[in-house]
Amino acid sequence: MSSNPHGKHLIAGEWVGTDRSFRSDPAHGPSHEFSCGSPDLVDRACRAAEDAFWTYGYSPREDRARFLDAIAEEIEARADAITEIATQESGLPEARLQGERGRTTGQLRLFADHIRKGDYLDRRVDPALPDRQPLPRPDIRLMQRPIGPVAVFGASNFPLAFSVAGGDSAAALAAGCPVVVKGHPAHPGTSEIVAQAVDAARQRLGLHPGVFSMVHDGGLEVGQALVQHPLIRAVGFTGSLVGGRALFDLCAQRPDPIPFFGELGSVNPMFLLPQAVAARGAEIARGWAGSLTMGAGQFCTNPGIAVVLQEQADTILAPMRDALAQIGAQVMLTQGIAAAYRRGRERIAAAQGVREALTSMCDQRNATPNLFVVSGQDWLGNHDLGEEVFGPLGLLVTARDADEMLRIARSLNGQLTATLHMDAGDATLAQQLLPVLERKAGRVLANGFPTGVEVCDAMVHGGPYPASTNFGATSVGTMAIRRFLRPVSYQNLPEAILPRDLA
Structure with a gap:
């Protein structure tokens, strides 16, 4: 597959260009032209994501697991093209990027296996006690449910594992949340090829096209439009303290504040x-x-x-x-x-x-x-x-x-x-x-060194502020899925209408 990008945005299954453009600034190799993102594109992507949520958010766990597995397969099918352009754009050596690609596909498959098991749903059942005195107890059941469309900001330092199909996107998709990614301007060509892989997986499985979109960089207004869009229910971010704090504040200032899961800075003593x-x-x-x-x-x-x-x-x-x-x-x-x-x-x-x-x-x-x-x-x-x-x-x-x-x-x-x-x-x-x-x-x-973060069930990659904006969350490991879920209790619902995982 070619590593020459076409420079467009993926909006609900369509590749879309705009009138404004920017050029990439690779460490070596050719520079390419990319369409600039815009608030209008963000709006189209978010509306499509909300539409997709009504099917994807209520789809069987096995369907979502197959989607994650398919994304991993499509990324591997584009391995050479991804490595070629990613080394040019980032200056990172081939061996590092090949390892990072393995980490990316590995965490997609790990999340797929995790949701198949169903433990992440944290299901709890308190059966009815009709004869309890002085008052009977109703039947109450609890389960974690997806929150809706999620915005993800690609990171500069991991063009694969923390970017378009990285941990935040994989966790949101595993939870049942459509994703709108803002690609990082440091590696737009890499982002485009990975977005092609995600969309190819979506097409293979016949999923709603709004389940995944990617908008290239277009300045501050694009990021602001994304975190302030009324249909976005949470944000995943890895980047600088200054940039992340500005977006965190915008999320808090919304008429309906939403969680901002930002990893911002650490000296790792x-x-x-x-x-x-x-x-x-x-x-x-x-x-x-x-x-x-x-x-x-x-x-x-x-x-x-x-x-x-x-x-x-x-x-x-x-x-x-x-x-x-x-x-x-x-x-x-x-x-x-x-x-x-x-x-x-x-x-x-x-x-x-x-x-x-x-x-x-x-x-x-x-x-x-x-x-x-x-x-x-x-x-x-x-x-x-x-x-x-x-x-x-x-x-x-x-x-x-x-x-x-x-x-x-x-x-x-x-x-x-x-x-x-x-x-x-x-x-x-x-x-x-x-x-x-x-x-x-x-x-x-x-007696070790902190570089190298294992992707597993027990990993926590987060911490008190300013390491991250939510001390109870992690952006690595299977617990990352919990960021994009919320608990719902169901009281006295007939089995015929209970969610399939609770019935």
Whole structure:
């Protein structure tokens, strides 16, 4: 299949162009022209999604599972075309994109298997007690039901797994919710080919064309029109804190506020406990360097902060510096992300008490590693040091003692992850830190690195704000489906009209 895009929007089964256009800005290879999105296209897509909901939202679980499986098959049928244009647009290597494609199709199939089992419905039945005194109890049954059309914003850093047919779309479709995707301008050609795969799967199964639409970028007005459309019932978003917070506020300001499930920012702190550092500090440092620079540091779980006792700082610094010095320039996803990384580096370097341990120059769309050191006291006095720098920048925070390490933990904002590097002799300090870290993060790790998020039943990829806007939700794993459901109780309904999964 060809990787040359036609540059149109998918609106309820039709490929539609507009008068305005923009050109892609690939890391390498040819640039292509794409039609700009518009509020009118958003309106058409949302109306079609609402129309589709009356059939798709009440369809058998097996039908929706087959749809998810078919999407995975159609993506695999376009594997070469997707890899070719995605490497051009993002600058990511082929091996990374092939792995991400496998993760994308794997989570589609995982969600299909999950809804086939039916456990996600959380069915509860309290049978009638007609003879109960002083009053009888009616028959009451509960089940989770889909909420309606869902808006999904494609992410810049995962053009497949968090984009058009990524986790948010897969979860919404599994729940029974039609989806309207706003494609990310960093990879419009990739988005178009994946949208073709979704629509091909829809056609194979004869589903309503409004079950899935994709609108290309068209500026702020397109995103605003999508989250404010009265037929949209929830939003899935992965992106910057500034952009996500603006959309979150728009959702809250609607006449009928809707949930905004945004993943916004995290520094993913690691606490390097003394026994572990003494036993294997160099190994931990090298592992941190690899995780920090993976994919040019453009992972939402990138471990940007490590906390160590001051007396052990050199045990980490020397091998960390050596490991980072071997890593050359890496291409970033967009020119804008590269520029933001340079601004973040300048912000950290200029902060009170921050020392440079390894600095390097990068220009244009490239990123090179940077490492800084700051005392726990200066960290605690400067809240800005805890803000994410998206890219391969590490900050080592040196604590005077275990008490200051605990104060640093308590000072953290909400995080996607928090990590303990520990040996058996660190158990007492780890036990003190754990209650703090589990209040701060959605996932707590021991003796590992947070990059790489397993797609499974037990995964939580979310956390207190600003890691995400809903601390009780996850955007990865089967529990992600629950975001797009709501509980409904049925009292004394005859079996003939009960939903099929409750009868």
